[in-house]
Amino acid sequence: xxxxxxxxxxxxxxxxxxxxxxxxxxxxxxxxxxxxxxxxxxxxxxxxxxxxxxxxxxxxxxxxxxxxxxxxxxxxxxxxxxxxxxxxxxxxxxxxxxxxxxxxxxxxxxxxxxxxxxxxxxxxxxxxxxxxxxxxxxxxxxxxxxxxxxxxxxxxxxxxxxxxxxxx
Amino acid sequence: xxxxxxxxxxxxxxxxxxxxxxxxxxxxxxxxxxxxxxxxxxxxxxxxxxxxxxxxxxxxxxxxxxxxxxxxxxxxxxxxxxxxxxxxxxxxxxxxxxxxxxxxxxxxxxxxxxxxxxxxxxxxxxxxxxxxxxxxxxxxxxxxxxxxxxxxxxxxxxxxxxxxxxxxxxxxxxxxxxxxxxxxxxxxxxxxxxxxxxxxxxxxxxxxxxxxxxxxxxxxxxxxxxxxxxxxxxxxxxxxxxxxxxxxxxxxxxxxxxxxxxxxxxxxxxxxxxxxxxxxxxxxxxxxxxxxxxxxxxxxxxxxxxxxxxxxxxxxxxxxxxxxxxxxxxxxxxxxxxxxxxxxxxxxxxxxxxxxxxxxxxxxxxxxxxxxxxxxxxxxxxxxxxxxxxxxxxxxxxxxxxxxxxxxxxxxxxxxxxxxxxxxxxxxxxxxxxxxxxxxxxxxxxxxxxxxxxxxxxxxxxxxxxxxxxxxxxxxx
Numbered sequence: 001x002x003x004x005x006x007x008x009x010x011x012x013x014x015x016x017x018x019x020x021x022x023x024x025x026x027x028x029x030x031x032x033x034x035x036x037x038x039x040x041x042x043x044x045x046x047x048x049x050x051x052x053x054x055x056x057x058x059x060x061x062x063x064x065x066x067x068x069x070x071x072x073x074x075x076x077x078x079x080x081x082x083x084x085x086x087x088x089x090x091x092x093x094x095x096x097x098x099x100x101x102x103x104x105x106x107x108x109x110x111x112x113x114x115x116x117x118x119x120x121x122x123x124x125x126x127x128x129x130x131x132x133x134x135x136x137x138x139x140x141x142x143x144x145x146x147x148x149x150x151x152x153x154x155x156x157x158x159x160x161x162x163x164x165x166x167x168x
Numbered sequence: 169x170x171x172x173x174x175x176x177x178x179x180x181x182x183x184x185x186x187x188x189x190x191x192x193x194x195x196x197x198x199x200x201x202x203x204x205x206x207x208x209x210x211x212x213x214x215x216x217x218x219x220x221x222x223x224x225x226x227x228x229x230x231x232x233x234x235x236x237x238x239x240x241x242x243x244x245x246x247x248x249x250x251x252x253x254x255x256x257x258x259x260x261x262x263x264x265x266x267x268x269x270x271x272x273x274x275x276x277x278x279x280x281x282x283x284x285x286x287x288x289x290x291x292x293x294x295x296x297x298x299x300x301x302x303x304x305x306x307x308x309x310x311x312x313x314x315x316x317x318x319x320x321x322x323x324x325x326x327x328x329x330x331x332x333x334x335x336x337x338x339x340x341x342x343x344x345x346x347x348x349x350x351x352x353x354x355x356x357x358x359x360x361x362x363x364x365x366x367x368x369x370x371x372x373x374x375x376x377x378x379x380x381x382x383x384x385x386x387x388x389x390x391x392x393x394x395x396x397x398x399x400x401x402x403x404x405x406x407x408x409x410x411x412x413x414x415x416x417x418x419x420x421x422x423x424x425x426x427x428x429x430x431x432x433x434x435x436x437x438x439x440x441x442x443x444x445x446x447x448x449x450x451x452x453x454x455x456x457x458x459x460x461x462x463x464x465x466x467x468x469x470x471x472x473x474x475x476x477x478x479x480x481x482x483x484x485x486x487x488x489x490x491x492x493x494x495x496x497x498x499x500x501x502x503x504x505x506x507x508x509x510x511x512x513x514x515x516x517x518x519x520x521x522x523x524x525x526x527x528x529x530x531x532x533x534x535x536x537x538x539x540x541x542x543x544x545x546x547x548x549x550x551x552x553x554x555x556x557x558x559x560x561x562x563x564x565x566x567x568x569x570x571x572x573x574x575x576x577x578x579x580x581x582x583x584x585x586x587x588x589x590x591x592x593x594x595x596x597x598x599x600x601x602x603x604x605x606x607x608x609x610x611x612x613x614x615x616x617x618x619x620x621x622x623x624x625x626x627x628x629x630x631x632x633x634x635x636x637x638x639x640x641x642x643x644x645x
């Protein structure tokens with residue numbers, strides 16, 4: 001039996017593992033505008049991200065191939081984040097010392113713009129607090145999934161992949 | 169307890185007028201449109217019957233009419249499958265204990281010739297495969313009748329709140345519940361006769377003629393005569409051996425989805441999930457969405473069997489996945505109160521001292537499905553045991569026709585896969601049936617080929633390998 005990758009033993013990708021499957025954008029690109037990052041390391045029969053991309057920035061050789069984003073073509077429109085059935089697409093954008101991460105949020109309550117939320121890592125650990133800067137509600141999302149953009153310290157951009165909304 | 173708010177679902181849509189049913193004489197509020205078992209669970213009742221010999225409590229298990237865990241006495245009639253029987257105002261529900269007897273005060277109905285419904289194609293099962301078969305057979309020119317024992321169409325789609333994979337033209341990116349709506353709408357647009365709450369209890373053939381014997385609402389016998397039959401009866405949840413696996417609160421994963429996603433009933437407060445295939449992973453996410461705490465997912469294999477992306481979704485919400493772990497026992501008196509799990513070594517033996525106790529009131533078994541082939545077995549289709557497809561399946565050709573001419577199979581009853589492949593198989597079987605019935609023009613062969621190609625592409629990745637291996641054993645040229 002071949003070696004089982006760590007992510008299949010644990011159920012999450014470490015950033016190091018992610019880099020093995022996807023070449024991450026460089027810092028210049030991350031500063032230009034939001035860029036889509038697929039966290040989809042397995043060959044599964046699924047193509048909506050490539051089908052919906054308006055600039056053909058998501059490449060897929062065959063329907064089971066891993067999605068590869070051509071970062072220069074990506075305009076940061078977030079349609080892939082909205083449609084992805086696996087909720088596996090994110091967008092990252094560096095602004096000064098901050099980063100903005102766009103992610104799906106199919107949990108109630110959906111936060112409001114300006115609201116402070118608890119940032120969760122890929123294993124659900126609370127790693128800090130961030131501020132919601134954009135919300136695309138379910139009705140306006142192409143994939144029936146609300147998506148949110150959260151501003152956070154830049155060093156958390158590659159750890160945070162979910163948020164918890166705590167209201168009194 | 170009933171759920172009110174949900175990020176995906178709107179339960180007000182399904183909840184009808186409030187009615188009162190009586191459990192052991194005590195009034196319980198229920199809603200029209202929900203089944204007896206769901207209403208009882210919402211009222212906190214977990215024990216539905218006691219086993220005849222050892223008097224052990226029994227609760228829900230499959231919630232789709234495929235097992236005997238929820239049999240109860242309804243208005244004096246024993247052995248009613250309460251999970252697929254809708255509530256009616258004033259209904260009297262009782263637990264049954266000893267070998268149940270029909271009430272002496274009631275006489276069996278007088279025998280009369282049952283009504284006979286005739287069509288070109290009879291479809292058994294209103295899930296994704298059956299609906300696609302009916303739609304396509306109808307488009308091919310066939311007069312179609314579809315029956316399903318559940319009170320609603322859609323099969324397991326009605327509880328699939330997640331978005332589907334595949335190509336967008338195959339509904340990828342669309343939620344299962346929405347696909348159920350779309351297919352039902354298509355079905356109703358066509359001249360397809362529908363019989364819900366109707367169980368197919370027999371499949372017979374006489375020369376070219378096929379006969380399906382159905383029972384509507386537990387009392388009315390109906391015969392369906394056709395030139396071809398598509399059997400799309402789905403699958404049954406698997407059980408695994410462990411101490412107290414019969415306690416109320418040990419549910420099949422699908423039953424929990426039925427409770428919370430179809431009827432908006434909270435399955436419990438704290439859940440342990442056994443099995444990290446797609447069903448277990450998706451279930452964990454759905455429980456979180458419904459506000460239920462998932463303590464952990466345990467998986468005996470050394471790796472997660474479902475799609476990684478589903479695992480990532482639950483991990484980032486803080487739900488642990490313990491691979492190489494198994495459940496040892498459930499504990500509790502009348503219902504589940506604890507689950508004891510332990511780690512396994514490389515030879516699948518429990519490692520002493522690794523026991524962990526979870527305080528849970530629900531244990532969800534997501535350990536696989538087996539195809540429902542009873543009708544196909546009965547009519548004499550050749551059967552083969554193919555573990556890659558989930559158990560015993562029928563031999564068929566590339567048009568889904570079994571070894572009995574004019575009898576077709578599609579969906580999970582043909583082998584355990586997914587709704588996307590079920591829909592494609594349903595399409596092929598439906599057209600195949602319309603061709604055999606002599607109504608569809610040969611032009612339709614192109615549509616069969618198209619669907620066969622799509623199936624091929626869908627199964628061409630690493631996740632399709634096991635299924636292809638299985639299909640090699642049962643598909644004849």
